[in-house]
Amino acid sequence: MQFNSIRFKASVFYSTILAVILVVFGTIIYISTSYILYRDLNHDLKIKAEEISTILHVYEEVRQFESHPSGYTLGIFRKGESGSINEKAIIDDLWRKEFNLLNLKNDYINVVNINGVFLLTSNNFTEDIASLFREQFPFSLEKTVYKSVVAGKIKLQVINLPVSYYSSRLAIQVATPLEPVTKELGSILFFIIISALSLLILTSFAGGILTRAILQPVMDVSNLADKITHKDLTLRVQEQQTDEEMRHLVSSFNAMIGRLEKSFSHINEFSSYVAHELKTPLAIIKGEMELALRQERNSEEYKNVLEGCLEETDRIIRIIRDLHLLAKLDYKPDIFKFEKFNIVQFLNEIYEHSKVLSSSKNIEVKLNVPKKDIFINGDTIHLRRLFLNLINNAVKFTPQKGEIDISIAIKDSNVCIDITDTGEGISEENLPKIFDKFYRIHKEELASESGTGLGLNIALTIARVHNGDIKVKSRLRQGTTFTVVLPLA
Numbered sequence: 222m223q224f225n226s227i228r229f230k231a232s233v234f235y236s237t238i239l240a241v242i243l244v245v246f247g248t249i250i251y252i253s254t255s256y257i258l259y260r261d262l263n264h265d266l267k268i269k270a271e272e273i274s275t276i277l278h279v280y281e282e283v284r285q286f287e288s289h290p291s292g293y294t295l296g297i298f299r300k301g302e303s304g305s306i307n308e309k310a311i312i313d314d315l316w317r318k319e320f321n322l323l324n325l326k327n328d329y330i331n332v333v334n335i336n337g338v339f340l341l342t343s344n345n346f347t348e349d350i351a352s353l354f355r356e357q358f359p360f361s362l363e364k365t366v367y368k369s370v371v372a373g374k375i376k377l378q379v380i381n382l383p384v385s386y387y388s389s390r391l392a393i394q395v396a397t398p399l400e401p402v403t404k405e406l407g408s409i410l411f412f413i414i415i416s417a418l419s420l421l422i423l424t425s426f427a428g429g430i431l432t433r434a435i436l437q438p439v440m441d442v443s444n445l446a447d448k449i450t451h452k453d454l455t456l457r458v459q460e461q462q463t464d465e466e467m468r469h470l471v472s473s474f475n476a477m478i479g480r481l482e483k484s485f486s487h488i489n490e491f492s493s494y495v496a497h498e499l500k501t502p503l504a505i506i507k508g509e510m511e512l513a514l515r516q517e518r519n520s521e522e523y524k525n526v527l528e529g530c531l532e533e534t535d536r537i538i539r540i541i542r543d544l545h546l547l548a549k550l551d552y553k554p555d556i557f558k559f560e561k562f563n564i565v566q567f568l569n570e571i572y573e574h575s576k577v578l579s580s581s582k583n584i585e586v587k588l589n590v591p592k593k594d595i596f597i598n599g600d601t602i603h604l605r606r607l608f609l610n611l612i613n614n615a616v617k618f619t620p621q622k623g624e625i626d627i628s629i630a631i632k633d634s635n636v637c638i639d640i641t642d643t644g645e646g647i648s649e650e651n652l653p654k655i656f657d658k659f660y661r662i663h664k665e666e667l668a669s670e671s672g673t674g675l676g677l678n679i680a681l682t683i684a685r686v687h688n689g690d691i692k693v694k695s696r697l698r699q700g701t702t703f704t705v706v707l708p709l710a
């Protein structure tokens with residue numbers, strides 16, 4: 222896995238989120254457990270101190286403790302010594318029972334009087350413990366105080382419980398080792414850390430596998446993209462097996478390959494058309510020249526050959542010029558200079574031009590336009606080319622003494638200009654093809670007409686740049702109507 226891969230980033234992202242969650246969760250568990258354990262410990266300490274207080278209360282000689290400033294060690298901690306004095310024996314007996322009951326074995330007990338004198342201590346009181354009690358333990362005759370005391374290895378939880386017996390005010394101090402609590406907290410911490418770490422490792426591992434599975438379609442797409450070359454654009458990524466989110470990417474990718482495939486085949490087809498179209502006039506030029514050179518010719522014959530060559534060269538130039546224009550229309554629509562103009566007046570000029578074009582074939586041109594002005598936005602130079610292409614076709618494909626009608630109508634927010642001829646017409650199967658580049662219906666028969674088959678394609682491209690369209694209706698041997706639709710200004 223690479224560091225800058227999505228898989229790595231996703232794994233790190235998920236693991237970080239999980240780690241934060243685990244740390245927060247673990248801390249909450251640790252703190253609440255610690256709170257509960259300390260609360261229970263303090264509760265136990267309070268019960269112990271209260272029980273000790275009860276015993277001391279029933280012991281009549283409490284006052285006597287005060288009179289013994291040197292203190293008195295509870296007999297229970299001196300097993301075997303009990304029994305010599307009666308009262309003491311009773312107390313010792315009580316203590317013994319209580320000692321067992323309260324589980325005071327590991328605890329330190331101290332009773333302090335108003336002057337801070339230790340009246341009564343448990344017999345596990347060492348010097349260290351005594352000084353700890355003196356220096357760090359809370360002493361108050363007013364309120365109950367809890368404290369955790371840590372001194373080196375000694376860790377204790379202490380309660381100071383103020384009590385009064387008759388006129389005496391005393392404080393009972395009980396200290397119990399913190400070890401069980403710290404041990405418990407330690408094992409909880411250990412458990413939290415171990416489970417958090419194993420969870421983290423497990424989820425980052427699972428996350429890696431999961432992101433790999435999620436990103437598999439991306440890998441599929443890129444693997445497929447590696448395989449796609451201009452030689453094989455038929456490959457597609459399977460859409461059905463991918464997830465909803467990926468489906469969009471996959472379908473966009475497939476659609477892009479589809480478009481590329483289309484344009485590649487279009488380019489292939491187009492270049493073979495161009496090659497073919499250019500090959501014919503060049504072959505004619507070559508043939509004519511070879512024929513002329515085969516034997517001595519008079520100047521008239523040479524002139525004919527040169528005229529033939531000139532004609533074919535003109536044709537080549539025309540093809541190149543048209544192709545250049547089409548390329549410009551496709552890729553540089555900014556060559557259009559749009560302006561608002563009166564289409565009625567514009568059609569009058571086209572009409573004048575048409576009359577000249579059609580005169581050689583005795584074709585009558587009629588113009589049927591309203592007297593009012595109709596304005597559209599467009600590039601007059603290119604629109605002139607559009608209409609002249611259509612008129613040229615009408616003249617070219619209409620026999621002698623035919624008729625061409627130019628009329629105009631407004632439909633919705635468009636102006637529709639019809640150019641109708643009484644020519645040979647176009648069969649239904651050819652209608653959809655006539656706008657294709659280089660498509661000519663009678664390629665061979667009408668070679669004399671010397672069209673390139675680019676005229677309608679140029680016209681349609683110009684109409685589309687104007688947000689318009691060209692429609693065609695035709696009946697064989699009756700005539701054709703081309704309708705140019707352009708939006709009104």
Ligand SMILES: Nc1ncnc2c1ncn2[C@@H]1O[C@H](COP(=O)(O)OP(=O)(O)OP(=O)(O)O)[C@@H](O)[C@H]1O
Binds near residue numbers: 615676
């Ligand atoms: N008015 C029409 N009547 C009958 N057939 C037509 C008409 N206009 C076009 N066609 C058919 O559509 C074909 C394509 O027309 P297009 O104008 O693109 O090419 P062209 O006229 O042959 O050559 P050029 O590039 O010189 O215009 C024509 O060759 C012709 O077969």
Ligand SMILES: [Mg+2]
Binds near residue numbers: 610613614672676677
């Ligand atoms: Mg034409």
